[in-house]
Amino acid sequence: MSMIDFLFIARRTGKHGVIEIYPKFIIKHSKDLMIRGGDFYAIWLQERGLWSTDEQDALQLIDRELDNYAQTHKADFDNYRVLHMWDAESGMIDIWHRYCQRQMRDSFVMLDEKLIFSNTEVKKEDYASKRLPYPLEQGSIKAWDELISVLYAPDERMKIEWAIGAIVNGDSKRIQKFMVMYGAPGTGKSTVINIIQKLFAGYYSAFDAKVLGSSSNAFALEAFKANPLIAIQHDGDLSRIEDNTRINSLVSHESMTVNEKFKSAYENRFKCFLILGTNNPVRITNAKSGIVRRLIDVEPTGNKVPAKKYEELVSQIDFELGAIAWYCRNVYENNKHAYDDYIPIRMLSASNDMYNFMEDSYYVFKKEDGVSLQVAWEMYKNFCTSTNVPYMSSRRVFKEELMNYFRDYKERVNTDSGERIRSYYSGFKTEKFEKKSDFGAPIPEKQASWIDFKVRHSVLDDICKDCPAQYAKENGTPTDYWENVKSKLSDLDTSRLHYIKVPENHIVIDFDIPGEDGKKSFERNLEAASKWPRTYAELSKSGAGIHLHYIYSGDASKLSRIYDEHIEVKVFTGKSSLRRKLSKCNDIPVASISSGLPMKGEKMVSTDRVQSEKGLRIMIMRNLNKEIHPYTKPSIDFIYKILEDAYNSDLTYDVDDMRNAILGFAASSTNQADACLKIVSKMHFKSKEPTVAVTYEAPIVFFDCEVFPNLLLVNWKFQSKPDKDEPTVYRLINPSADDIAKLSQYRLIGFNNRKYDNHILYARMIGWSIEAIYNLSQQIINEHTGFFGEAYNFSYTDIYDFSAKKQSLKKFEIELGIHHQELGLPWDQPVPEEKWEEVARYCDNDVLATEAVFNARHADFVAREILADVAGMTVNDTTNSLTTRIIFGKEKHPRLVYTDLATGESDDLVEVEPDILTKNNYLNAFPGYEWVRGEDGRMHNMFRGTDLGLGGYVYAEPNMYYNVALLDVASLHPHSAVALNYFGEYTKNFNDLMAVRIYVKHKEYDKAKQLFNGKLAKYLDDPKQAKALSQALKIAINSVYGLTSATFDNPFRNPKNANNIVALRGALFMRTLQDEVQQRGFTVAHIKTDSIKIPDATPEIIDFCMRFAQQYGYTFEHEATYEKMCLVNDAVYIARYLDADQCQNKYGYVPEKNGEHSREWTATGTQFQIPYVFKTLFSHEPVVFADLCQTKTVSKGAIYLDKNEDLPEGEHNYIFVGRVGSFCPIKPGCGGAVLLRESGINDVCEKTYAAVGGSKGYRWLESEMVHELQMEKDIDRSYFDKMADDAADAIAKYGDFEWFVADDAGEPPWQKPDMPWNDIQDEAARNFEVR
Secondary structure: OOOOOOOOEEEOOOHHHEEEEEEEEOOOOOOOOOOOOOOEEEEEEEEOOOEOOHHHHHHHHHHHHHHHHHHHHHHHHHEEEEOOOOOOOHHHHHHHHHHHHHOOEEEOOOOOOOOOOOOOOOHHHHHHOOOOOOOOOEEEEEOHHHHHHOOOOOHHHHHHHHHHHHHHHHHHHOOOOEEEEOOOOOOOOHHHHHHHHHOOOOEEEOHHHHOOOOOOOHHHHHHHOOOOEEEEEEEEEEOOOOOOOOOOHHHHOOOEEEEEEEOOOOEEEEEEEEEEOOOOOOOOOOOHHHHHHEEEOOOOOOOOOHHHHHHHHHOOOOOOHHHHHOOOOOOOOHHHOOOOOOOOOHHHHHHHHHHHHHHHHHHHHHHHEEEEEEHHHHHHHHHHHHHOOOOOOOHHHHHHHHHHHHEEEEEEEEEOOOOEEEEEEEEEEEHHHOOOOOOOOOOOOOOOOOOOOEOOOOHHHHHOOOOOEEOOOOOOOOOOHHOOOEEEEHHHOOOOOOOOOOOEEEEEEEEEEEEOOEOOOHHHHHHHHOOOOOEEEEOOOOOOOOOEEEEOOOOOOEEEOOEEOOOOHHHHHHHOOEEEOOOOOOOOOOOOOOOOOOOOOOOOHHHHHHHHHHHHHHHHHHHHEEEOOOHHHHHHHHHHHHHHHHHHHOOEEEOHHHHHHHHHHHOOOOOOHEEEEEEEEHHOOOOOOOOOOOOOOOEEEEEEEEEEEEEEEEEEEEEEEEEEEOOOOOEEEEOOOOHHHHHOOOEEOOOOOOOOOOHHHHHHHOOOOOOHHHHHHHHHHHHOOOHHHHHHHHHOOOHHHHOOOOOHHHHHHHHHOOOOOOOOOOOOOOOOHHHHHHHHHHHHHHHHHHHHHHHHHHHHHHHHHHHHHHHHOOOOOOOOHHHHHHHHOOOOOOOOOOOOOOEEOOOOOOOOOOOOOOOOOOOOOOOEEEEEEOOOEEEEEEEEEEEEOOOOOOOEOOEEEEEEEEEOOOOHHHHHHOOOOOOOHHEEEEHHHHHHHHHHOOOOHHHHHHHHOOOOOOHOOOOHHHHHHHHHHHHHHHHHHHHHOOOOOOOOOOOOOOOOOOHHHHHHHHHHHHHHHHHOOOOOOEEEEEEEEOOOOOOHHHHHHHHHHOOOOOOOEEEEEEEEEEEOOOOOEEEEEOOOOHHHHHHHOOOOOHHHHOOEEEOOOOOOOOHHHHHHHOOOOOOOHHHOOOOEEEEEEEEEEEEOOOOOOOOEEEEEEEEEEEEEEEEEOOOOEEEEEEEEEEEOOOOEEOOOOOOOOOOOEEEEHHOOOOOOOEOOHHOOOOHHHHHHHHHHHOOOOOHHHHHOOOOOOOOOOOOOOOOOHHHHHHHHHOO
């Protein structure tokens, strides 16, 4: 009998009388097996004393039972076979899956709903599958206490410990609360969350708050399928929640339907406690929102722990986990209901405009304790206008929301005067705005200050006894000039007011903090001063201020005078002196100080002061009141500095309502009003707009705009659905700012819109006139300036930016067969109103074309979506910025490595993964290479007598060749970057990008899933998605080389890299390989950056090239073998692939291109690629209409058709076409025109024209017109015949043209050179290997 209750061991007689021992599964309610979602969920493992969700454990357990049975009963039969679960041929695994998935019903209890510590006794009924690696027991929490008390104030710390305690206690499964760690980056949020993860390792899972808040994601709960006790997101964002429903249901532990991919839906009541770290406030839509009742927000102090101490404390906490859990449980159990009525006032004020209005009107409502709807509505509208926030959608909504802030509401009331008032509110709920300071947490006793003013003998009197000193006059000023002073401090009665010339490195920290009454407060000054290092201290002359004396070890003249509000750094350089009147002091010696003081040009306010908008407002008001500086100009400078600091930080703020007050203050300056007003014009009154993706609920809209001096046209359409075309294009003619604002609510997609259309729309939205927008348009087009930083993210994405193929919209239209005729109106002239309809139709066409191009480049868009997801950014971010984030994370200034390729020595030794560099020991030295200045005054990459240039190496011996092997280096530049360790510590990230593509190519998906912390796993279960991922990573990888060699500043650019070492290394390698191949008696016909073509190549020389490349970290792929090739120059050739069967016989394999294009022709370079030429001379395919069309473009001006054929000589009929068009050559006398481009202006200010390149001597018509008028017979084929003749002549220069193009011409007509791989070459190869 089996020890497992859902099966028994059976036996049967199989073929040839063999006894088969197999499991027979029982359909019953099992206590050992659980089924969830129609599949295996967990099995009880008695020997571990735990449940397991690993199906492999179940299979191994069943196999053990089978083996035990066979061992016990082996005497009962001579010949037997055990049908193991691991044996696919036994068929048992299929029976098992059918049993779990079809025959058994769901029967499960969620696992791990109780924390199991290492000292917890476990039973099967505890349904535990894991243990924490530490015991729950009382102990020291010294490191935790020290760390958390710096990062969080007592009230905030209480929240964290209360939440941890609730989880340890187990009540978190019932408590309807979640915790948000809200604050600027680097303030300790992740530190605490990391500790929580250590405390509950295995019991938490990561989640995405954005997905939870999206109403359209059916799999949003999949992250919770393991039923974690805690769900954590380090850097989340609930500032743009669409739908609170899921979050409220999760926090409330309601029963929810869970959808897992490829599994049946099931119901579950999740018990998790949500913890979220965020830089943005949680969006609270109204005062009744369920989030208000459930949210516990935690804000850090902003104080920092020194780095070394921080690392020490964090490492010590690992030894305190059990004691921390014990302590936090006690905190929770001492006051379980501490946060029952908690109101997240900080979050309300940060995200709810209605709450801010009520808070702004707090004293009015509190005093009156009642208000009518009419009065409140007028107050609200005034508030919205003054603060520039949008109104609620209606007065009715306002009426309902206002009820949340009053206890009583009556439709009609009578006042004492007999007046009848409608819609009256009374009983103002003041508690909504009064933050509780204590929620039952034990208030720690204040530590005694180290400052104790009990003595009157001054240490300073002793150390400065020989310093010049003098009494003050009755008005408090020095008695005499210092050069005339002969007295010393020892000569004076220091209890009288006096001045001392202390040493220049002697500084004083002056504390003058006022109390609530506005007067200096000794208690507050003592509290602030006590936080400083222990040193000599004195009471100020008033008896309420405090002076701390230090010896500064640096240059005191570089110190800023302002440390914080009411805290000043007094420096005594030059003729400055210390004003002093000794009353009380302590007896501690004057200490030295070397750090922690603000330098000139650094922030003059403390970190916590700029952590909130409120702090900014206070500092601005103090400057407007001249509390910090007595003059206007320094006060304006101060305001500019603190706003600039805030703008460059991660602080979210909006003080735009203070702009007028600051402008008025600046204008009041007596002598410097103009200078002050200029400074105000540069101030950032709002924080930067974050890069946030538009909600996925918003429809996609394609748009385009056209700009004329008197006309702004914005045309747009909704995206067509797969089953329904959406042809309607909507038009906004000279739209208002509100029109653009409404349009901006959609997910806007345009073509090159990030660099043009977005800025036009943004300018209109902020109120620019049509004329101003036209000037902006010209500035963008002609000068490439005038862009708005905020406008780049106005759209959802930009097709031109994400498209791997870079060309104009008009060229795409031509390729896709879309109507592409140009408008024909001059852009610099006003458009008559009767022609606005014509412009609108033209714009309609561009909108339709934009959608068509989007659909045609959809694979590129999917790749962009994947890159954005992996990078944690948006599809509107550029490929360069996404790639930068993937490789360097958030590091803006990574340390790059430069290598001298003459010696192979790098300027930095950075440890990297062994499998990238140290294990392979790639060759990076190319002796003889020089970076030298030539006679032309420019620098050159010289090697072996060859100028390699700054890009890839190109070499050509034009001729006709036979049996040409084409070898191509896979990802030459990327592998060069890796071999050079160009990205330093980030080289591994880049190498992993390439590794993923290789794994995908070879379908090794499990290996790929292990990279990038598993981020890519979700794309690797579906081959189509895996292919899309590979394409996305290819785009990212290819963009990197361009950034390493770019002239503009970016994180990939190393200023030392003037000689472009990434491309140079490949060029040096190819030049070295060229010599090695030629030394072995072979011809090198062509080298083009990453490929080499070797005529009459043998398998031996191919193998040599491949082995040679490996020493440099490269992999050659035998891409193709050409039966014949004619190389015309270093960029143009025509070739025919060798028959695949012949390749197989020759090499034992078939190169990829030969397998795909056996005996087909291939052309590189324009001359042979022209469809008419290629089909006529080589492929002999039918010539179609498209082959008789030519696309012509101009970079400046426009193309015109001069239809002058029937006009008198000297007269012209210019027809505007645009910068790009598709044309057909037309026979003379058939209505063709001369194809011209604008070439300049003559002496009488008339336009001049010249022939478009390649069009001279022929007449032309637009191909669209030729096709529509069925004029194919009028096409002048002599134009194309000449190109075919020229191509044939180019080939004939190097050999017999007829032999070359013949289908089966046999051996070449010249004598084949005898190039055997002889013993001498073998010896040369061996000698090279030894070297």
